[in-house]
Amino acid sequence: MTHIAFSFCFGTIFGSFLNAVIYRLPNGIGLFLPRSFCPSCKKKILWYENIPLLSFFLLKGRCSNCKVSIPKSYPMVEILSGLVAIILWPKVFSFQKILDFSFYFSIYCVFLSHFLIDIKHKILPNALNFYLAIIFFTFSLVFKSWNHWLYGMLIGALFPLSVTWLFYLAKKKEGLGMGDIKLFGILGIHLGPMGIIHNIFLSCLTGSIFGFMLILLKKLKKESEMPFGPFIILVAxxxxxxxDFFNKFLKIF
Ligand SMILES: [Zn+2]
Structure with a gap:
């Protein structure tokens, strides 16, 4: 029981930090300074108003000064991060298990931030891509052969880049953003050549189906852009x- 409570608390603290990342990175605000403030009235948030999850309920979801609502996404990101930490938390502690936990929890953190930032701002921040690249590269240098990460990265970056370039020559419009192409290349380091081909194929497929449905439902105009990062992240x-689930799914496919 204690390990569930401890891992959940650990996760919510990181969730609280992720909320800061998701708000601050695309708005060009430093991650650690200035200290937390209300985006509406700029009042500094005191330490006891900044306790993950707890403060949201104590403040009844509003700023203590101007009473503007705190977005529901804040406690949701904290709860989700707590649950993910419970699932990934090692049952027994060893150096290897702690390393495994840090690896997978870091990936979760980048994926969630990318996902939410891309939906709102249509960008995949370089800082997050860079961090993900370092984690994957370090892991691959130790555990994978060079042809796995090198070919994975090259296919992941060059294949979408050439398709985007051809699309641009034909239509004078950018198909994929540079952030998407960088993310494909970085994921290729970890997924390897076949894995990244699966990802490119399935994310393009799900992205097109989703976009087509939005156009049919008149929620999206034909000419307007739809963020593509969430589909890459979802498949990854x-x-x-x-x-195991993914491999079974591939067999049916
Ligand atoms: Zn306020």
Whole structure:
């Protein structure tokens, strides 16, 4: 029981930090300074108003000064991070298990931030891509052969880049953003050549189906852009966190 409570608390603290990342990175505000403030009235948030999850309920979801609502996404990100930490938390502690936990929890943190930032701002921040690249590269240098990460990275970056370039020559419009192409290349380091081909294929497929449905439902105009990062992340989440399920799915496909 204690390990569930401890891992949940650990997760919510990181969730609280992720909320800061998700708000601050795309708005060009430093991650640690200035200290937390209300985006509406700029009042500094005191330490006891900044306790993950607890403060949201104590403040009844409003700023203590101007009473503007705190977005529901804040406690949701904290709860989700707590649950993910419970699932990933090692049952027995060893150096290897702690390393495993840090690896997978870091991937979760980047994926969730990318997902939410791309939906709202249509960007995949370089800082997050860079951090993910370092984690994958370090892991691959130790555990994978060079042809796995090198070919994975090259296919992941060059294949979408050339398709985007051809699309641009034909239509004078950018298909994929540079952030998407960088993310494909970085994921290729970890997923390897076949894994990244699966990801490119399935994310393009799900992205097109979803976009087509939105156009049919008149929620999206034909000319307007739809963030594509969430589809890459969604497929990669299955590939990295549910590999058995993903492989079974591939066989049916
Ligand atoms: Zn306020």
């Amino acid at each position: 989440t299955f590939q990295i966190f549910f590999p």
